Amino acid sequence: MTTSAPGSKFPNLAGLPDLPDFAARARELDANDPLAxxxxxxxxxxxxxxxLDGNSLGRPLKRTAEEINRFIHEAWGGxxxxxxxxxxxxxxxxIGGQLGRAVLGAAAGQTVIADSTTVVLYKIVRAALAAVKDPRRTEILLDTDNFPTDRYLVEGxxxxxxxxxxxxDADPASGVTEGQVREAAGPATAVVLLSHVAYRSGYLADMRGITAAAHEAGALMVWDLCHSAGSVxxxxxxxxxxxAAGCTYKYLNGGPGxxxxxxxxxxxxxxxxxPIWGWMGRRDAFEMCPGYEPAEGIRRFLSGTPAIFGMIAMKGTLDLIEEAGMGPIRAKATKLTExxxxxxxxxxxPLGVEPATPxxxxxxxSHVTLNHPSFRDVTAALWDLDVIPDFRAPHGIRIGLSPLSTSFSEVLHGVAAIREQLLQRLSVEG
Structure with missing residues (x-):
């Protein structure tokens, strides 16, 4: 693949006396990037x-517009x-099988595309609880800094x-550790639900160690992979x-919702x-007879009519991931965050900004969270300037770096804009 120089698209990197070394470094990193x-x-x-918000909503692929247009005219319309x-x-x-193979490290027949993350997590947690036959296991283990939907649905x-x-009690700057799980899990634990990458800090949990700790306590392990699928x-x-469950509109670029x-x-x-019995999860969806009999295998986790458009969109990114390989993608994510x-x-x-990411x-x-009391206002100003990170209360800017679509020059462009907006506010306050 060939690529133009990403730095040439960002005019704010020229003429700044204290940035030329970084501009040259960004150009060098882009020139040597095998995924550029x-x-x-x-x-x-x-x-x-x-x-800088690919960890919330990924950019669409150019091929997606062509594929959806063809779908409308030929498949749907024809x-x-x-x-x-x-x-x-x-x-x-x-598509679930391809996602499992390319992204999750999962053999065939264990992954399916269905519903929203909240609904999928509800199905999984309820199914896991039903599979626990020991009546003494009456506890669900989770952490205080998990993503809100995870906490809310488990509370329900x-x-x-x-x-x-x-x-x-998770430290927002460090996340849940294997030691904490070993200490908290016990004879009453039925299910452990954690996020693999913390949505706020970007902390990457030890999947292998924590899963083993849950199993040694006799519990079942559920992972939320929303912020790791496609970047880790x-x-x-x-x-x-x-x-495990996860969304597909972040690093998998499936589009909003x-x-x-x-x-x-x-x-x-x-x-x-x-727990959510629907016709698509039945043994024969079109038999239309009384009584629910679950389909064989992973298909039993379907409920209603599949969302075809979203699967068409994510298919392109899954193809790219299979081509590039998750090893090189993870390597670039590491370099971007470094x-x-x-x-x-x-x-x-020097302006008082502190990192909240390990x-x-x-x-x-694949995201870095930076904290400063002025960042709520800074984020709003940046959006008006077409520099788009996201804000997480109480005062964090998240820099989300999607390895296939983000350049090093783009990162510098964004951080330089953050500095400029922060300097303006500090000068006014001073």
Whole structure:
């Protein structure tokens, strides 16, 4: 793949007396980036807009517009209802299988595309609880800094089933450790639910160690992979994970509201029952007869009609991930976050900005969170200037670095803009 010089698109990097060394370094990093050519495949990367929020919503691929247009005119418009029999009914398992293979480290038959992350997590947690036959296991273990939807839905399940929640008091700057899980899990623990990458700090949990700790306590392990799928190498089969869920609109570029994925370890599938029975999860969806009989395998985790558009969009990114490989993608994510720390130390730390993300690359995902009391206002100003990170209360800017679509020059462009806006506010306050 060939690529133009990303730095040439960002005019704010020219003429700043204290940035020329970083500008040259960013150009060098881009020139030596083996994945640099992938950036041009995404919409908007040929503009000066600096996008540092790929961990919330990924850019669309250019090919997606062509594929959706073709789908509308040929598959939907041409084949109409016949499309369900010819292809669409199989997409949740077909795309799910590719996602499992390319992203999760999961063998075939264990991953399916279905619903939103919240609904998928509800299905998985309820199914896991139903699989625990020991009546003494009445506790769900989770942490205080997990993503809100995870906490809310488990609170609802606990109220629904009259279970007890046991909370790990997570440090937002470090996340949940194996030691904390070993200390908190015990004879009453039924299910442990944690995020692999903390949404706020970017802390990367020890999947293998924590899963083993849950199993040694006799509990089942559920992982939320929203902030790691597509940016961190995963090996859910090797780590003996029981269940996992994640969204597809971040690093997998499925688009706003694209459907989530569910992973269920094959050892659980034969006897597992999920709680939302719908026609697509039945043994024969079109038999239309009384009574629900779950489909064989992972298909039983479907409920309603599959979201075809979202799967078409994410298919392009899954193809790129299979081509590039998760190893090189993770390597670039590490370099991007290392560069963000370099820029922080030189340009933002002197202004009182503090990182909330671990400096050890083995302990972080693909985003870096920086804290300053002025960052809520700074973020709003940056958005008006077409520099787009996101803000997380109480005072954090998250710099989300999507390895296939983000350049090193784009990171410098964004951090330079953060510094400029922060300097303006500090000068006014001073």
């Amino acid at each position: 050519g992938y950036r041009e495949l995404f919409v908007g990367t040929d503009t000066p807009l600096g996008y 084949r109409l209802i016949r499309g369900w029999d010819e292809e669409w009914l199989e997409l949740p398992e077909a 399940i606990a109220e629904e089933l009259r279970l007890t929640l046991r909370w790990i 190498e995963l090996a859910v089969d090797e780590c003996d994970v029981d269940f 694209s459907p989530a994925f569910a992973y269920v370890n094959r050892r659980h599938l034969p006897d597992l029952h999920q 560069f963000a720390f370099e820029l922080h130390d030189a340009l933002l730390a 400096r050890n690359p083995e302990l972080r995902g």
